[in-house]
Amino acid sequence: MSGGWLRDTAVAMVVLALFLAFELAGFRSSSLLDFAIRFATFGLLALSLNLLIGTTGLVSFGHAAYFGMGAYSFGLLMQTGAWSIPAAILAALACTALLALVVGALCVRLSEIYFAFLTLAFQMLLHSVISSWISLTGGDQGLMGGIPKPAFLGIDLAQPSHLAGFGVFCLLLSTVALRQVVRSPFGAALRMIRDNPDRAAFVGLSVFRYRLAAFVIAGTFAGLGGVLMSLYVSGAFPSFAFWTTSGEAIFMIMLGGVSVFLGPLVGTAIFLLLNDWITALTEHHGLFMGTILLILVLGLRKGLLDFIMEHWRARKGARS
Amino acid sequence: MDLTELGGCLSSLSCMVTQTAAGLTIGMLLFLVASGLTLIFGVLGIVNFAHGSLYMMGAYFALAAYGVSGSFVLAVVAGTLGAALLGLFMERFLLSRIYGQDVLMQLLVCYAVILILDDVVKIVWGGDFRSMGVPDELRLPPFIIGGGIVPYFYAILFAVTAVIAAALAWGMGRTRFGRIVRAAAINPGMVGALGINTTVIYAAVFAIGAGLAGAAGALSAPIRSVVPGAGVSILIESFIVTVIGGMGSIGGALAASLILGFTRSFGSIGFPLFVEGAMFAIMALVLILRPSGLGGKRGS
Amino acid sequence: MSLGKKGAMGRRVLLGGTGAAAITGFPNIAFTQPRQPIKVGMPTILSGRVAQLGISSRNAIQIEVDRFNAEGGLDGRPIELIVRDSRGTPAEAARLAREMISSDGCEFLIDGEPSSGGFAVHEVVRETGTVTLHINSETSSLTADPRQRFWNAFRVARQGIHDSIAGGAYAANIAKTRNLRRWMTVSPDYAYGRDTTAEFVEYLKHFYPEVQVTGETWPRLFQPDYTENITRLSQGRPQAIYSCLWAGDLVTFTEQASIFGLFAQSSVFAVNMADYTTLQQIRNLPRGVHSGNRYLKNFPNTPENLAFATEYNRRFNTFPTNWSWQAATGAKLLMTALRQVGGTDPRQVAAKLKGMVMDSPFGADGKVTMRAEDQTLVGYAIGWGVTLSQEPYIEGMAPIEWSTIFQHEAEWKRSKGWS
Incomplete structure (x- = not known):
């Protein structure tokens, strides 16, 4: 296990170094930087959601609540002017974890469909609290006036290149951490609960506690995604916590695949490129995205990477 | 909070009449949407996240039929049948392919349908909002009962929705079809073994559920604006109703719809700033005290 | 395109x-x-x-x-x-x-x-x-x-502030002549609705201090049904009602309010009514609703x-x-x-x-x-008028003087610490 950890970290460091070298070598363009920031943001959202969907078997339709919570709590803390960025990030993650703990405690006992419903309902509740608590959140206009970004440790997030590097760093850090979670005995227990909750309970696992822990971990990482998003747009908006954001995250997971750990990240990249391409071509975004999604779901019945991996395994199996 | 106002209203006949009538009408329209949702879930085990879109399509079909014929009756029939046909299509060509797979698949198919339908209505009917307006023949002076106002059109809406609800109860409780449907909800394998084609039952139930949503859309088209994306807010409320009422329970959905209707009508007087919050609070309360909902029997 | x-x-x-x-x-x-x-x-x-x-x-x-x-x-x-x-x-x-x-x-x-x-x-x-x-x-x-x-x-x-000053001045004028003192508001519950309503009320009271707001109801943005808000208004029996609902929401509100007879009961000031998409979509546009000009082809004439x-x-x-x-x-x-x-x-x-x-x-x-x-x-055209049930939909458009707006806008900015 420690070997895996070391290898993951090494891979992550190499990726980060490559990204930074690429930037420093002058290959950077503002659209590439934008893409890197958005990829890190939505990648975190999708990857953390897959801890629930893929690993634990909990289909949450309310994951954007934590994304929004991270963004708002971070933005509000920064606007007080009294917090440094790292401190505010940690505090925002703590707030998000607390919200996930409360919602999770109410939801994880429920069966599949009730769970999807209720997570959706709590997300809508948060959304309506954000839109109507105008004195705190600015309502639908979002947190206005920009989010101050004081430099720390020589990193100035007001510069897009620094922000992109920071975003990629956060994503890699979280990827390594989440991979550790999935590989640990804790992750194995989650998979057992997913496949057979009764058996898991029978061997003495507290299904409730394990599910709740997974829910809180997933929510916290989604909150980090929200923090990056608020840094990117220099504000926070109620749509961060709207159901469409959750829908998009599920879409990304579906594009990539649930069974491969990095599937959601592949899905995020495909989704973002597809989204940018479609909005550039047509105003009938929903029609195109919806049709592509239907073809994927009904045609492949699984994510792209799932599909490829299965084929690959089947071929390997046939050969040996 | 304005509880003295609420007290004043409860002790005034005119206020009671108006608010009760308003609550009943809001509740019954909500019931039409939610009963379809809960029926489909009870029998097919599918959460139709695209149910709000069927409501929206019902309203658009009604608008189109009204534009051609000028008859409100035809408009409602067109809205109901149009949504039912669309539901049939959706069940046969999309959802039936993913029966037995996990919720994620259902969620994604429905999400795709929402995206596509919102764009389709925009292409066909344009992106701006439309309104049918209350037809002239129904634009009659309101009933005044004990000093309270009950608009004529609301009385009609209540009557029609009550008839539909009664027909649904009779159909599910007293007919052979209803008995088969209830049996299929409990044990589809057994129903299939008895030589009954469950595929047909599933398709019919989905079409009926979609038709109920379409009917609600069509009936409310005269008093609500018809616009792309209109389905979402309805969907959330219907979800709350199905959760409070118990998923799969039509009686529970009726009770929950009326509770929400009265929460809205009396809440707007007693606690105008907390009406939305109150609906969620009721839902949370039900889930904590009775997780399977008011009408639910099976544990969740 | x-x-x-x-x-x-x-x-x-x-x-x-x-x-x-x-x-x-x-x-x-x-x-x-x-x-x-x-x-x-x-x-x-x-x-x-x-x-x-x-x-x-x-x-x-x-x-x-x-x-x-x-x-x-x-x-x-x-x-x-x-x-x-x-x-x-x-x-x-x-x-x-x-x-x-x-x-x-x-x-x-x-x-x-x-x-x-x-x-x-x-x-x-x-x-x-x-x-x-x-x-x-x-x-x-x-x-x-x-x-x-x-x-x-x-x-x-x-x-927003221009609209509120103009609306407050116009409404106060009407209210004074008809002695409309008991007001209620119905506006969408989000930042625009809250701010615009608060500013309107502020200027209405500024120009006509006898006005009292006796109740308010806040439907959420894009709420599909306004029945409960309308019955709330009809229970309150105000002499005048202010609303900054807009577009589809205003259409729904108007259709429902007119079958409850709300327009016969109270004077209604709906700042966003006079826009063609709204006016044309309301099947039974009530007469006599006061509205600001959103866009009208005959104002300026x-x-x-x-x-x-x-x-x-x-x-x-x-x-x-x-x-x-x-x-x-x-x-x-x-x-x-x-x-x-x-x-x-x-x-x-x-x-x-x-x-x-x-x-x-x-x-x-x-x-x-x-x-x-x-x-x-x-310096854009800004004024208020009264609805008719058919074209040209609005009559008696009264332009609001920009000098009035500038004067109060400057005071408002000072009060916010923005000038």
Whole structure:
């Protein structure tokens, strides 16, 4: 296990170094930087959601609540002017974890469909609290006036290149951490609960506690995604916590695949490129995205990477 | 909070009449949407996240039929049948392919349908909002009962929705079809073994559920604006109703719809700033005290 | 943009080099031809419940752009308008704005987003220094708050505080003559609804201190049904009701309120009623509702304004909206500045825009001004009138004097600590 950890970290460091070298070598363009920031943001959202969907078997339709919570709590803390960025990030993650703990405690006992419903309902509740608590959140206009970004440790997030590097760093850090979670005995227990909750309970696992822990971990990482998003747009908006954001995250997971750990990240990249391409071509975004999604779901019945991996395994199996 | 106002209203006949009538009408329209949702879930085990879109399509079909014929009756029939046909299509060509797979698949198919339908209505009917307006023949002076106002059109809406609800109860409780449907909800394998084609039952139930949503859309088209994306807010409320009422329970959905209707009508007087919050609070309360909902029997 | 044109553009984007850039997210190689078009980007909403906002803004700008190009553009350089749909998500609006600037090479932005997306775009162009005209954000603080202000962003739209002062003055006048003292409000529960209502009430009381607000009800934005809000109003028996509901929500409210007889019971002041999409969609428009002008083809009652409405109607088979006149004015201001500068240098164009006075069909006295001090549009026609049940829908339009507005706006800014 420690070997895996070391290898993951090494891979992550190499990726980060490559990204930074690429930037420093002058290959950077503002659209590439934008893409890197958005990829890190939505990648975190999708990857953390897959801890629930893929690993634990909990289909949450309310994951954007934590994304929004991270963004708002971070933005509000920064606007007080009294917090440094790292401190505010940690505090925002703590707030998000607390919200996930409360919602999770109410939801994880429920069966599949009730769970999807209720997570959706709590997300809508948060959304309506954000839109109507105008004195705190600015309502639908979002947190206005920009989010101050004081430099720390020589990193100035007001510069897009620094922000992109920071975003990629956060994503890699979280990827390594989440991979550790999935590989640990804790992750194995989650998979057992997913496949057979009764058996898991029978061997003495507290299904409730394990599910709740997974829910809180997933929510916290989604909150980090929200923090990056608020840094990117220099504000926070109620749509961060709207159901469409959750829908998009599920879409990304579906594009990539649930069974491969990095599937959601592949899905995020495909989704973002597809989204940018479609909005550039047509105003009938929903029609195109919806049709592509239907073809994927009904045609492949699984994510792209799932599909490829299965084929690959089947071929390997046939050969040996 | 304005509880003295609420007290004043409860002790005034005119206020009671108006608010009760308003609550009943809001509740019954909500019931039409939610009963379809809960029926489909009870029998097919599918959460139709695209149910709000069927409501929206019902309203658009009604608008189109009204534009051609000028008859409100035809408009409602067109809205109901149009949504039912669309539901049939959706069940046969999309959802039936993913029966037995996990919720994620259902969620994604429905999400795709929402995206596509919102764009389709925009292409066909344009992106701006439309309104049918209350037809002239129904634009009659309101009933005044004990000093309270009950608009004529609301009385009609209540009557029609009550008839539909009664027909649904009779159909599910007293007919052979209803008995088969209830049996299929409990044990589809057994129903299939008895030589009954469950595929047909599933398709019919989905079409009926979609038709109920379409009917609600069509009936409310005269008093609500018809616009792309209109389905979402309805969907959330219907979800709350199905959760409070118990998923799969039509009686529970009726009770929950009326509770929400009265929460809205009396809440707007007693606690105008907390009406939305109150609906969620009721839902949370039900889930904590009775997780399977008011009408639910099976544990969740 | 006609359907045919869009198709053609789609193909070119797919096949051309710029298309590849848009797809992969890499920058395009800059053209060096002398007659390249001036690209103007427009992030806006073209789908969902407020699609009308983007569609009617785009239509109006297209009219102006076509005219500009037919007149030879800027020394032969035509304007190419790039419109994209943010679907109402501010983050997407920010991304589109960035992409238009960095990948598509847009030199100017006409920001067609409403307030929420508008603020997101505002933050982007604060960073990039792209000259930007916000055409649909009415929130006062966007330009009134000095912290929000920077050299390259302008607002070409009505401003909430102007509307509130005008509405308060008009309503107080009516209220005084008819002795309307007990008021209630019904407005959408979000920032615009809250702010606009509070400001209206403030000025109503300022001009007529005897007014009392005895109750308020706040439907949420896009609420499908207003029955409970209407019964609340009818229980309160106010003499007058104020509402800043708009578009589809106002249509629903009016249809439902009229069958409850609310319009017979109380005088209603609905600031956003007088916009054609709203007026035409209400099947049974009640008489005697007081409304501010959003857009009316006969206010100001000039041949130029009527010509704009006729041209718009001929091309798009519908009437302009409030968003249309704002969009047309924004495009016209930008084009005038471009011609005056004779180039596209952003600093020079911004300097020309600042303080520009321009002939306009939508001006209170035939002219509008881009006020230099806070870079927002003033001098546009603003007035209140009363609804009729059919065309021309509104009668007795009473213009509000800009001197009154300026005086109270200055006091308001002082009270906020913004001047």
